[in-house]
Amino acid sequence: MTDVNQSVSRRTRNMDEKRSRLLEAALALFSKHGVEHVTTSSIAKTAGVATGTLFHHFGNKEALVQALYLDIKADLARHIKPVHSAEIEMDELQTVWMNYLQWCASFPQQLRFVIQYSHSSAVNQVQREAVWKDLFCFVLSVIQKGQKQGFFAVIPEAMVIEVIEAMATSMGQYFMYHSDAPDALKIHSYKMLYASLAVK
DSSP: OOOHHHHHHHHHHHHHHHHHHHHHHHHHHHHHHHHGGHHHHHHHHHTSOOOHHHHHHSSSHHHHHHHHHHHHHHHHHHHOOOSSSSSSGGGGGHHHHHHHHHHHOOOOHHHHHHEEEETTTTTTTTHHHHHHHHHHHHHHHHHHHHHHTSSSSOOHHHHHOOOHHHHHHHHHHHHHOOOOOOOOHHOOOOOHHHHHHHHO
């Protein structure tokens, strides 16, 4: 590698590190104080960088908040998917749910922020659906399979997303605060989710 390439590589790593520090600082402050009560200057100070560096990476606070939301959602998708194939099968849906509850217990700050942001005016229905289709398409795909096979009620995809989001929020909060809950209770919560989508 030439001296020029090494210099570019170091500069890129440094920029990536600052971006990560800004996101980590924002997450800590947002989960503690709420998004609306945190300023860009306090985020930059906590991250140990200049405020100008924050604007260089994100442009404004809204862009930083959205970047953090998408980063966390992408991390969640990686954690809950049981396999690396494009699709999952019906019998793997419970594994996805159990992985989700484990993620909630392991990453409470991320969960608090996602709940805050998902239910704010900053995210509309179209944006929520876009995130699902991009990052959680494997969940939507298995729901569609279940609908075709007669296990799940045939309802609009947007309604499926709302049902899962509502259950995920309530159960995620419960198991975040009750991380020592037995697996039997977690399995019961999956049965509740299944019942909310099933053919009656």
